[in-house]
Amino acid sequence: MQKKSLITIGSSVFAIATTASMAIADVNQPQEIIMRPLTTPAGQITVGGDVGFLIIPDVDMGIGLSLGGRYGVSDKIEAGASYGFSLKEFEAKGSLTLEGAYNIMEGNLAVAANASFGYDVEGSGLEPLALGARVRFRLNDKMAVYSPGGQLSIALEEQIVPPATTGATPITLGLPVGFQYQASPQINAFLQTSLANIKIADSANAFLFADFIPLSVGAFFSPSNTMDFGGSVSWIDLKEFSDILVISASARLHM
Secondary structure, eight states: OOGGGGGOOOSSOOOOOOOHHHHTOOOOSOSSGGGSOSSOOTTOEEEEEEEEEEEETTTEEEEEEEEEEEEESSSSEEEEEEEEEETTTTEEEEEEEEEEEEEEEOSSEEEEEEEEEEEETTTTEEOOEEEEEEEEEESSSSEEEEEOSOOEEEOSSOBOOTTOOSOBOOEEEEEEEEEEEEOSSSEEEEEEEEEEEEEEESSOOEEBTTTBOOEEEEEEEEEETTEEEEEEEEEEETTTEEEEEEEEEEEEEEO
8 A cells, every 4th residue: 555645635626616607507417426427528627626634643634635627528538637735834836647538438337548647846756657447337327336547556756665765666556446326316425445456566465454444435416417516534544544534525517
């Protein structure tokens, strides 16, 4: 498990609502999140952000904000970018991430290949390259199992992770998996964990329950097909760091 995840705050987007007309835009997607395509529809823009609180009892609390957007280049191609930075002890230098996705198939089984990489402005270094696929299998109109993508992490620069004193360029295959429940057209609840982190190079194997127990639970409220508001509670590792958690609030605007 990468310790850097302890200071990573945010994965969703916090809505930048500008005018009422945007909220009633002609958006080509269902209200139900479970029924939406895995990539942004052609010509559609999604903007937003996430504010997160990293809580480490008796030590510190971090507060971060991530802002970003995605654009549907076509019904199959999506491009996006996000920028995250610290709000506590404000630091404008943060991390810039660029991402893209290609929709392979839709239906009860939906698959979209995705890739992302970034640059840490504050640390003046490249973030790992993430490759993988967004996958969703709908069991019915209310339930689905999914994987969010980015399963393969490839370090582009040497990293030094204590207690090691020499650099390494780890390559790890993660197996994130989640479950969605569409309780109503407006409410989508989810639970996500990781089955394993598998060593490919300069890393270590970790398996669910035996070595770590990551867990995230949350829900989104969608008053229409143009807006989503959500919240989640995440534990980095219930096995070793059960008192360390991340609380996030997010929102998205589709137009």
